[in-house]
Structure formats: structure tokens, C-alpha cells
Amino acid sequence: LYEGAELGEDGPTGLITYMRTDSLHLSDFAVNDAREMIEREFGEKYLPEKGVFYKSSKRAQAAHEAIRPSSVARTPDSLAKYLEKDQLRLYTLIWERFVACQMNPAVYEVTTIDIEAGDALFRTSGKRLLFDGHARITGVKLDKNEQLMPQLDEGEKLVDHRVQPDQHFTQPPPRYSEASLVKTLEKEGIGRPSTYASIIGTIQDRFYVRSDKRRLFATELGLLVNDMLVGNFQRIMQTDFTSKMEAQLDKIEDGELDWVEVLRNFYAIFAEELAEAEVNIEKVKGKVALDENGEPMPCPICGSEMIERWSRFGKFYGCTKFPDCKGTVPLNRDGKILRVKKEDLECPECGKEMVVRMSRRGPFLGCSTFPECRGTKSLESEKSLRQLKTEAEFAGLSCDKCGKPMNVKFFRGRPFIGCSGYPECKNTYNPTKAREALDAGTLERDAAAVKEAEDKYERIKAEREEEAKADKERSDASKESPTEEYV
Numbered sequence: 248l249y250e251g252a253e254l255g256e257d258g259p260t261g262l263i264t265y266m267r268t269d270s271l272h273l274s275d276f277a278v279n280d281a282r283e284m285i286e287r288e289f290g291e292k293y294l295p296e297k298g299v300f301y302k303s304s305k306r307a308q309a310a311h312e313a314i315r316p317s318s319v320a321r322t323p324d325s326l327a328k329y330l331e332k333d334q335l336r337l338y339t340l341i342w343e344r345f346v347a348c349q350m351n352p353a354v355y356e357v358t359t360i361d362i363e364a365g366d367a368l369f370r371t372s373g374k375r376l377l378f379d380g381h382a383r384i385t386g387v388k389l390d391k392n393e394q395l396m397p398q399l400d401e402g403e404k405l406v407d408h409r410v411q412p413d414q415h416f417t418q419p420p421p422r423y424s425e426a427s428l429v430k431t432l433e434k435e436g437i438g439r440p441s442t443y444a445s446i447i448g449t450i451q452d453r454f455y456v457r458s459d460k461r462r463l464f465a466t467e468l469g470l471l472v473n474d475m476l477v478g479n480f481q482r483i484m485q486t487d488f489t490s491k492m493e494a495q496l497d498k499i500e501d502g503e504l505d506w507v508e509v510l511r512n513f514y515a516i517f518a519e520e521l522a523e524a525e526v527n528i529e530k531v532k533g534k535v536a537l538d539e540n541g542e543p544m545p546c547p548i549c550g551s552e553m554i555e556r557w558s559r560f561g562k563f564y565g566c567t568k569f570p571d572c573k574g575t576v577p578l579n580r581d582g583k584i585l586r587v588k589k590e591d592l593e594c595p596e597c598g599k600e601m602v603v604r605m606s607r608r609g610p611f612l613g614c615s616t617f618p619e620c621r622g623t624k625s626l627e628s629e630k631s632l633r634q635l636k637t638e639a640e641f642a643g644l645s646c647d648k649c650g651k652p653m654n655v656k657f658f659r660g661r662p663f664i665g666c667s668g669y670p671e672c673k674n675t676y677n678p679t680k681a682r683e684a685l686d687a688g689t690l691e692r693d694a695a696a697v698k699e700a701e702d703k704y705e706r707i708k709a710e711r712e713e714e715a716k717a718d719k720e721r722s723d724a725s726k727e728s729p730t731e732e733y734v
Contacts, residue, residue: 596622
């Protein structure tokens with residue numbers, strides 16, 4: 248469309264202006280051209296008193312005009328025989344939006360209607376079109392939850408065609424994706440297009456947020472850092488701070504402000520905020536670690552006091568004697584102390600003791616002799632009931648290649664059955680095909696292993712139900728306890 252389309256006798260003709268721009272600037276020639284066409288084709292009531300001009304974003308490629316038809320006289324209908332289907336659709340969109348932006352806006356009346364039906368009262372709301380304006384070109388555009396209402400008079404009798412119950416649930420605001428976060432950064436004037444990628448990369452690299460199914464979730468560390476920054480540096484953490492600073496830099500460049508004075512005014516307040524923040528941060532970093540009973544927790548190695556510490560994988564308890572003592576106590580995602588049963592502590596590879604380690608996916612058991620031995624085991628306390636039930640479903644299977652037991656493993660939340668002899672044996676079973684084979688009787692399982700896995704599932708399920716019940720009772724008790732009133 249820009250480089251030129253064959254228009255019969257007119258030959259190759261550029262139909263639109265330069266398209267690699269997000270500018271909203273329109274030339275006087277283009278605006279007058281559109282106004283003449285609107286008055287001629289639709290009448291004066293569709294024509295504003297003067298041309299409509301739009302302000303471009305500071306980041307827009309303002310060296311070019313907005314994307315528009317090179318001549319408004321070339322209507323989509325006149326070009327239909329020359330353009331391919333997709334080209335015509337795109338040109339129609341550009342032409343209609345350009346012409347519509349120079350027309351008077353459509354006028355709607357927001358209407359709420361109460362309908363009586365016996366003892367019942369129904370209420371509906373919507374919009375009624377009073378003047379089509381720019382919608383004469385683009386058509387009426389409604390949001391997903393909007394509807395056009397017909398002309399109704401008070402007391403008018405309506406015909407009952409059908410009554411259909413429809414249940415709706417409110418939805419929480421959606422999580423940011425990387426794309427929607429960039430859109431918000433641009434809207435709030437934070438950063439520039441060249442820095443958006445590094446901003447998103449930094450907050451993930453520092454584990455302030457985690458990405459799950461293309462959605463960004465704030466981590467506990469990210470929430471803590473956010474609270475500390477917003478609480479101690481309110482002026483700097485305002486979303487318009489960057490744009491205000493850039494405006495000051497522009498004035499410095501134009502000679503309207505003295506850069507020394509700007510820095511002096513900034514640091515006078517910043518120094519006070521920084522001094523206060525350092526005190527507050529130390530209070531958070533030095534918080535005493537407490538056990539399940541609310542008592543100070545001693546270091547499991549030297550017996551010294553422990554405090555809350557943070558790593559890239561989240562919060563944990565660390566010894567106050569660090570680095571002389573490296574005693575730590577891991578916490579799960581709920582901030583509770585991870586307790587490991589004795590039978591879980593033997594390494595499946597070398598038989599030596601295992602310790603709790605952390606990864607970005609959560610806690611796990613790793614051999615204490617790492618890196619000499621890389622044996623690992625999953626923590627039963629961290630497995631979901633779905634995982635445990637799946638393990639019980641496929642327990643007792645043997646590898647048809649090497650004869651070793653097959654284990655249920657999970658990759659990105661989906662189960663598969665893999666040989667315990669990995670990496671020497673990389674045999675796997677598909678869960679769906681394994682179910683079909685078990686139903687058909689062509690695949691056998693060890694009865695003792697099946698019973699052990701099923702018993703473990705039922706035991707852990709019962710334990711968690713008891714824990715949930717106890718937590719609810721404690722929560723209910725705390726709500727019923729009397730609270731002091733202060734005047």
C-alpha cells in the first residue's frame with residue numbers, strides 16, 4: 248500500500264503515508280481534504296467547527312505524519328477491484344479511521360430500564376444512539392458488556408419471549424503479561440522503548456516476580472522490596488518521577504534551570520530518606536526467626552540465635568554467626584519450617600545423609616556430598632495430592648528395557664513415567680497409553696509397591712485434611728477472641 252499498488256491506467260500508486268510510525272500528527276492539507284469530503288458526502292452536521300488535531304506521545308516517531316490515505320478521494324469501494332482481500336481490509340481500516348477522526352463524535356444516551364412482571368422486577372441498562380456521528384463510517388462499536396437499547400416509552404407493554412437465568416461471577420484484575428506490563432510502562436511514562444526489555448529481565452533475574460503460563464506473579468521477596476521502597480522513598484517511587492526528571496533535564500538543556508540547583512534540591516530530601524531507610528531495612532533484615540510455637544529458634548549447628556534472611560529463592564532462617572556458622576533452616580512457600588522425616592534422609596544414589604536444598608521450583612532433598620554425588624529426592628511434604636495420586640496410579644511398574652522400577656515424574660506440571668535407571672536408561676511410558684495397557688491387562692504392576700503408594704497417598708491426604716481443619720479452628724478462634732477498643 249505504501250510502496251505502490253497497480254491501479255489500472257494510473258499505474259503504481261502509493262495509497263498510504265509512511266507506515267513505520269506511531270505519530271498522530273496530521274498535515275493541514277490532509278485535514279482540509281477530509282473535511283471537504285465529509286461535508287460533501289454526509290452534510291454539515293457531521294463536520295466539526297474546525298479541524299481535529301491529536302497530540303502525539305513524547306515517544307512517538309514524530310518525524311512522520313500519522314498513517315493515513317494519501318488521498319481521501321480513493322475510497323475503499325473504488326479500489327476494491329485492484330487490491331487483494333487482505334490489502335483491501337487494511338486500507339479500509341486506515342481510510343475509515345482517518346475520515347472518522349475528522350467527524351463529530353456519535354452521541355449516546357445511557358438508559359436504565361425497569362421491567363415489571365407480576366411480583367418480579369427486572370432491570371437492564373444499555374445505550375441508545377441519538378446521533379451516529381463518526382459511527383456513520385465505522386459502525387457502532389460496543390464493549391463486551393454493552394448493548395444497544397431500543398426506543399421504549401414509560402408504561403409500554405412488552406412481549407415475554409423468553410426468560411433465561413444467567414449466572415455471572417466477578418473477575419479479579421488480570422495478572423500482567425510481559426506485553427501488558429510494557430503497555431502500562433509506556434502509559435505511565437516509565438522508561439523508554441530501549442529499556443523495557445531490560446526492566447522486565449531485571450525484575451525476573453532478581454526474583455522480584457516469577458513467570459507462570461506467561462503471567463507475572465510477585466514473589467514474597469518482590470513484595471518486601473516494593474514495600475520497603477514505596478514506604479521509604481515515596482517521592483522517587485511515584486510513577487511520574489521519571490517524566491518530571493526528564494522535563495527538568497530538558498529545561499537544563501534549554502538554559503531555563505541550573506543543573507547544580509536541581510541536584511541540590513534532589514539530594515537534600517533524598518539524603519534524609521536514605522538515612523531513614525537504612526534504619527528500617529536493618530529492622531527487617533534482623534527479624535528474629537521463630538519456630539512453630541512462636542519461640543526464638545536456635546541454630547541446628549551451633550545453637551546461636553537465627554534470623555530471617557533472603558536468597559534468590561525466597562526466605563529462609565540463617566544463623567547470626569554467619570559466615571563462621573552456615574546453619575540454615577529452609578521454609579516452604581507458605582513461610583513454614585520444612586520438617587523432613589527420618590526415612591527421607593537417605594540418598595538413593597550413595598546412601599549418605601541428604602539435606603534440604605532450594606531451587607527456583609522450590610525445596611528438594613539433595614545429597615550432602617554434592618557435587619561428588621548428585622542424588623536428589625522430592626520432598627513428600629511439597630508434593631500436591633494430585634502428584635501423589637498419580638504416583639499411586641502407576642506405582643509398581645517395571646522398565647521393559649532394563650527391568651528397573653519406573654517412577655512418575657513431572658515436567659512443566661505434566662506427568663510422565665520414566666525409568667529410575669536414568670541417565671543410563673532413558674525409557675519412558677506415556678501415561679495415557681499406560682492406563683490403556685493396565686486396563687487391558689497387558690501391563691503388570693508389583694502389588695506390594697502399589698499398596699505402599701496407595702497407603703502413602705491416603706495417609707498424607709488424611710494428615711493434610713487434619714492440618715487444614717486445625718488451621719481453620721485456630722483462625723475461627725482468633726476471630727472470636729475479644730479485641731480492645733481504643734478511643
